[in-house]
Amino acid sequence: MLHFVDSVQEAVVGIKDGSTVMIGGFGNAGQPFELIDALLECGAKDLTVVNNNAGQGDQGLALLIKEGRVRKMICSFPRQSDSWHFDAKYKAGEIELELVPQGNLAERIRAAGAGIGGFFTPTGYGTMLAEGKETRIIDGRGQVFETPIHADVALIKALKADGKGNLVYRKTARNFGPIMAAAAKHTIAQVTEIVPVGGLDPENVVTPGIYVNTIVTVAGSGQSSSTAGKVA
Amino acid sequence: MLHFVDSVQEAVVGIKDGSTVMIGGFGNAGQPFELIDALLECGAKDLTVVNNNAGQGDQGLALLIKEGRVRKMICSFPRQSDSWHFDAKYKAGEIELELVPQGNLAERIRAAGAGIGGFFTPTGYGTMLAEGKETRIIDGRGQVFETPIHADVALIKALKADGKGNLVYRKTARNFGPIMAAAAKHTIAQVTEIVPVGGLDPENVVTPGIYVNTIVTVAGSGQSSSTAGKVA
Amino acid sequence: MARDIAPGSFVNLGIGQPTLVSNYLTEEQNITLHTENGMLGMGPEAKGGEIDEDLINAGKIPVTELPGASYFHHADSFAIMRGGHLDICVLGAFQVSATGDLANWHTGAPGAIPAVGGAMDLATGAKDVFVMMTLLTREGASKIVESCTYPITGVGCVTRVYTDKGVFLTGPDGVTVRETFGCTLEELQELIPVPLKAAAAVGLQDQGAP
């Protein structure tokens, strides 16, 4: 069932300790900052977080890590010039890291949403990141067996939702939103604007409403509201 | 490289005997009838054809089968009230059939385009269609190993192309077009209209031009030109 | 059956008989229909000037689009089914076994040309698989069986069977009778070659998802 809620606090209220939480975004584009802040506020801990990175600077996911709420990160690129909170926890042995090539991360998330039990890919074959994994040669190429990444909750950001929960995104802020929405049991989307049913062209819907459970409007929440009109 | 050609005959000229040819469409929606007619005309034979069905009535794929050009069909639903040409060839032992559950067909085509070496799926587990296939239990569910379906050529129909080969489709005529375009070495698209570069909204492109090699305009070729204006 | 579908559900109605269920859905139920050829928000069959050859259902019948619809390609459409996102699919059947095996795609007769379409994906992927069928064949044999004699579509996938004589729940624990139409449990037991249990009087509506 789809719910429209009035605040980000209300949106995250069901997230439990020990949950696996997917968080959309690549860099700042598509990061649901307000939902992450609400998650921090609600106090859920022992989280496994799936994101491309492991937090930047002193905001969002970085704070969640700093506060010790994240037991494990599944990501492709934790190390950045401003990933100091992750770096500190990692060096102190206080956070677990599952490092996944970015395309395997995307494909494993997609597999979870699509009901695929696992797949073989050439990416990572012969490297450290395939150590301990099943491999086989298919059509002459070495391939690694990768498994789906399911989640309890996804926090994503989109540009607009309609009354059926259909979503459209904006430019490269689309990134992980559509596949995380499909991979999580419960998807929470923050959007800049909610339009009536019929307000999105059915040809242009990116995430069908079947993948969305909770929607909250965050006024001017990135997906640059100033230029959003160009996209509609 | 992308080529715009003037006729469907010119579009199919490189298709060789023995090729694997994917043909888009589900029912009449999205069937590239004019390209199929041109394929019939060009005389290529010993074809393996991938389509959801095995031809209907006395047109398109059904004629290709009738004329003995198709050595093997890979499809999910060959038997229809008007699939008499396939039925006759099949009963005479003159055509090979690989029957694939429709979702496995779609996912195997998608896997080819996405560089996946194979995947496990619960669909078909424990049935006749999994006989002889590798299986394993994953998370308590029986699953079957399925392999990608690659093709030499895809013949698809879209609504519009821009000068970069980006495509948009119309309603349920989208069906197999996007995944076949990605799975084939050479994709030939018939479109109702070609618009200049910049004439499609980048947010709404369904098939990026990287997947398209040859484009031909077929005036009023389905994708109901009468109502097409509504979609733009 | 239509009234057993929870408000807000996403539902796929199989080709043929199951399609008729849509006539009994009310607007208040706010059900969204999926068609596996690439659409959510499918409306009723198209009539006259509404007919558009690019807008058809899985049975290749022209349909209409409701506000809030969306279109997607075949792999995305089957990902919805296979990923467990549909609440219910409704299918016809030749046979259903006591533990919910479904046979509905192939008679297995020699010379028959097999065709499967999306039946196996629906059977395996939907959260609940409802079957709609007459209880008996034309020859009077029960279609609820100990184990299917026709080639199966999916293992242990059916959760409810709606027939002309009663409604049955199937699953790991065998067959439970939820409702009878003009006959007693004992009369049903004479027709059906597997042990039937009577549903408890309360909580019946909650037993759909085993």
Add this chain to the structure above:
Amino acid sequence: MARDIAPGSFVNLGIGQPTLVSNYLTEEQNITLHTENGMLGMGPEAKGGEIDEDLINAGKIPVTELPGASYFHHADSFAIMRGGHLDICVLGAFQVSATGDLANWHTGAPGAIPAVGGAMDLATGAKDVFVMMTLLTREGASKIVESCTYPITGVGCVTRVYTDKGVFLTGPDGVTVRETFGCTLEELQELIPVPLKAAAAVGLQDQGAP
């Protein structure tokens, strides 16, 4: 290197140095740039009022959109890379082996936090992998090696190496020198610990795709 990219190619330029290649591409070449965070038709870096936080490249730098661009989600974007649809990707490297193994993601130093991003997908997926690097480390060691001592990114994936001292083809047959910059083949051979072959004078442009 820019002039070695065939007209109409689809290209991904890795983070850092390789990004600079875009400054040397001409309009006539009609090259389409891919960025793995979800776009084809990427334009130059955004300046001033063009900057849009929703439009960035894989290095998280604001970029622009060219006419004919398209956006897609991460799985679709990596399907383009992994499915073998990119003609060329250009990457930096710590080391390249004689047979084209690439090491560019991890120093393997104790305590270093590993980060891989899309490097393995690009290395494995593109039709041609071009490496751009100085031939020697700061300590004067050759980065073209018999076999990589750093953890590898991909096996046998590099087809060409562009350095300050020469251009090399790598593959199953070892290293071929295609071009030298201000030095002789013999001088290069003194720097590089694997046997070098001289390219035949003709047909060099065709040797990129083994």
